[in-house]
Each structure stands twice: as C-alpha cells, then as structure tokens.
Amino acid sequence: MNFLHFGRNFDLVLDFGFKPIFWTLPLFLAALYGLLVLHHFSRLWLLPGFLVLLGIFFAFPSFFAMIFGGFFALAFLLALTDWRDLAVPTWLNFSLVVLGFVALFGVLDPWQRLLESFGLLGIFAFLQNLGRYFMKKEMLGDGDLIFVLGLCLVFGWVSSMEAIFLGSVFGMFFVCIRGRVPMPFISFMSIGIFFDFLLGLLDV
Template sequence: MIFEIFLFFILGACVGSFLNCIIYRVENKENFLKGRSYCPKCKHFLGFWDLIPILSFVVLGGKCRYCREKISFQYPLVEIFTAFSFVFGFFFFKGISILFFLIFSCLLILALFFDLKKYEIPDSILYSLVFVGFLLLLFNFFSKKISLFEIFLSLLPAFVFFLIIFISKEKLMGWGDFYILLSLSLFLGWPKILSAIFFATILGAIFGMILILLSKKSLKSQIPFAPFLVFGFFVSILTEKILFDFLWQIF
C-alpha cells in the first residue's frame, strides 16, 4: 500500500510538472509539445536536476540556478496539487474509472490555475472536460451504473446555471463556470453534483466575505467560481457516503 501511494504521488508530481509547462506555454502562445524547458526569466535551458518536481524548487531555494531570479510558487503548487490528486484517485477509484479521474483532475487543475491567473479558461480545456465527463457518463450508462432519469437529474444544475448566466448576461458568473459545472455534472452524476455545488457555494461565500471585509472586493465584484467548483468536486467525492446518509435521513 505504501509503495503504491508513493508511486502515485511521484507520478502525479511529474504530471504536474508537465501541467506547468502547458500553463506557461499556452499563456505565451507556444507549442507545449515541442522544445526543451527553459527559465521564464533568463531563457536558459534547464537540465535534469532543475526539473525534478517539488524537490528542485526546494533545493534551489525557489530561484533559478542560472540567473537567481525567483521561481513562481505556482510551479511547486501545481506539482503538489497534482500529486495529491493522483493519490486521491488511488484511494477512491478503481479499474478504468481511475483513468477517467486522473485525466479529468488534470484538466480541472489546468482550469483552476488559468482561472486564478487570467480569470479566463481556454476553450480547449473546457471542451476537453466536458468530453471526458461525457465519456464516463456513457461508460456508466452502458455498464448500467446509472439510469436515464439519473442523467436527467444530474444535468438539472447545469441547466439552472445556464439560465442564471443567460438572464444576468454574465454579470453573476461566466460561461467558463457553466462548462466546468456541466463537466462536473457529467462526471459526478446524481446526487454528488449537489454536494459539489453545496461545498463550492459555501467556500465561495466565505472567501467573498473575507475579501469584502478586507476591502479588496465589493458586492459588485466578480469572483471566479471555477476554483470553488474544483474544491467542491474533490470534497463531494471525499464525503459522498457521509453526506448521502445524512440527506437520506432528512428526505
């Protein structure tokens, strides 16, 4: 068990390093499939010892080996987050479902950091999320794990979000948030999508109030909701059984 956890953590950290490459190169309109890694500041090509996930950042003191400029904390953060998401997948998914989860979680991490940095998520990532979610939905349906009625119920929250965005003319939330929620609805299904929205809303409200109290935002300010949906996604899986039993007792 310990070896498998360690293996998934290392694999996740390595994938996280590649996600960092995607984030930087997509931002700068470069091809992330070609060319060697280099320092964003001095453009010096990086060697093997500069690219060890998490460890290189710690050993180098968060600075480039060549120009000594600070390395963005985004790099170890993405690697750590991806590493833990892989370990998370190891514990909560089995069989082909774990492959769907790992791909989906990587796309969510990309969406999360793009939204935090640019308040905008590339369409390619949003469409990929919906596509992966749809593939898992088909797999679950043909495996008779879900019914058509459950599919209908799981898509209702996405429809509500669609109406909110359409009626408010994107003043309350953007289309990126809609695609994230749609992909979560497809992936999680009913009733887990409800718990994901619940936790996302609670965290978003708390975070928004803190920013207002610190006078960094006003009630009219728009806060990206996608990061909170990502948080809700992981928590809904983590608390699935506990929350389901609680709701079952109430209703």
C-alpha cells in the same frame, strides 16, 4: 479492504484501501494553500495537483481511476487558471466535458445521467441570463456553465449540487475576506467537489 459507496447517487461500489486516500489530502491542501495564500501564479503548485492525480490512480486501479484522476487533474489546472485570470481556456474546459461523456460508459443509466447533466446546465444558463437581465452584470460565465456540465456528467446531479453548495460556502468566506471582488467560481467548485468526493469515500 473496505467497500464503500461514493456519494448517494453513484452507481457502483468501489474497493480500495483507506491509506491512499488520506495521503492525497495533504497534497490537495498544499495546492489549496498556494491558491489562497500566494498572490501570484506559480508552476510549482502544478506538482501537488499531479501528485493528487497519481494518488487517485493508486487508490482506484481501474477505469474509474482514469475518470476521477483525469477529472481532478483537469479541474486543478482550471482552478489555477480561473484564480489567476478569472477565465479558463475553452479547450481545457471542453476536455472536461469529453471526459464526462467517456464516464457515461461506466454508469448504469447513461441516458438518465445525460438528461440530468443538460437539465442542470439549463438551470444555470437560466440563472446566468436572469443575472444579465435584472442585475445588469455577469453572475456566471460561459466557462462556469461548461464546467458544471462536465461535473454533472462525471458525478451526477446530486454530488454536483453538493459540490456547488460547498464551493459557494467557500466562496462566501472568500468574499468576506477579500471584499467585493470577482469570485473565481470554477476554483471554488473544484474545492467543493474534492471535499464532496472525500466525504463520499468516507461514507459521511
């Protein structure tokens, strides 16, 4: 068994074996293939998402299994929906925020995490209004802001910013390939947090 920190700002040390983590990665990549290659939404790709959820439960038999597994399951469904419709169900997005508030029971300083989360939400709300005023278009949707809040409540602001950065990099490749089309930002933030999560587990 190996003792590794998840990210540089997480509060607890997790005990797990390497094997469960690595067999979840191909399942996520299969789901990612469905997002990037298939041109229509298929319920078949819900299966890899829930298999990833089961893999995380297997890797973390604890309270954190429910938090991480629940987050990635919801994020996967939101990513699929955002990819298809460029919009997400409000109830599903707020479910992520509720999960984030539950996650506060497992951190050492919940008030700091809460302040970080709403601070990051405020920054993105400012950027949203900046885009509306100067560029006369919607750079960030309300659904993106709610997702950022849930993301930060669960993972903290450092991992959230890393995930947003990675998601933006993937998004730029998407724009280069597909041209000037609307970008499903929640989909790419979900990809970003998964890879940041994986790198944190490997202590990279």
